């Protein structure tokens with residue numbers, strides 16, 4: 001499994017994955033405006049496509065919630081990242097690729113020494129994904145409502161961090 005930056009040519013599989021029942025059931029915002037957004041590279045966001053043997057299987061987003069344009073996470077201090085992930089190809093799930101994607105994304109986030117906490121917000125109903133994140137070391141923080149959706153917020157803090165961030 002390898003991550004590479006998403007590009008406009010990824011539009012067709014991203015659109016197809018949007019129709020997958022498991023992906024649809026797991027997403028809060030169903031319209032990611034791929035047609036326009038794949039041409040933008042704002043400084044607060046990174047988009048990656050996961051490939052296995054050169055074949056795209058999934059997507060991962062890393063954002064800096066302090067600077068993200070919609071202020072989805074509210075008013076955030078510096079030092080956080082937030083991740084969204086999905087494997088769009090059903091037969092590629094449950095084979096450890098998701099864990100590898102997250103491990104690479106986590107390493108990327110903590111490569112910036114100013115980053116102390118990574119956040120994720122799976123839907124409260126997506127209990128299988130909660131286990132997935134817990135197995136990666138994420139800790140449950142709080143149930144929070146974003147729009148109409150109840151989400152379980154989890155955090156992973158930098159392993160060597162002793163600064164005691166909330």
Ligand SMILES: CC(C)(COP(=O)(O)OP(=O)(O)OC[C@H]1O[C@@H](n2cnc3c(N)ncnc32)[C@H](O)[C@@H]1OP(=O)(O)O)[C@@H](O)C(=O)NCCC(=O)NCCS
Nearest residue numbers: 022026086087093094095096097098099122128129131132
């Ligand atoms: C969640 C997801 C990224 C995990 O990646 P993966 O490669 O399937 O997971 P791994 O093989 O590394 O780890 C297996 C664990 O992932 C989780 N998982 C596996 N398939 C899943 C699915 N269809 N939906 C949700 N979680 C799933 C389970 O916790 C599983 O452990 P279990 O077999 O003990 O239940 C992937 O399954 C997926 O994209 N699911 C659909 C969309 C989704 O739920 N995205 C997360 C949004 S918060």
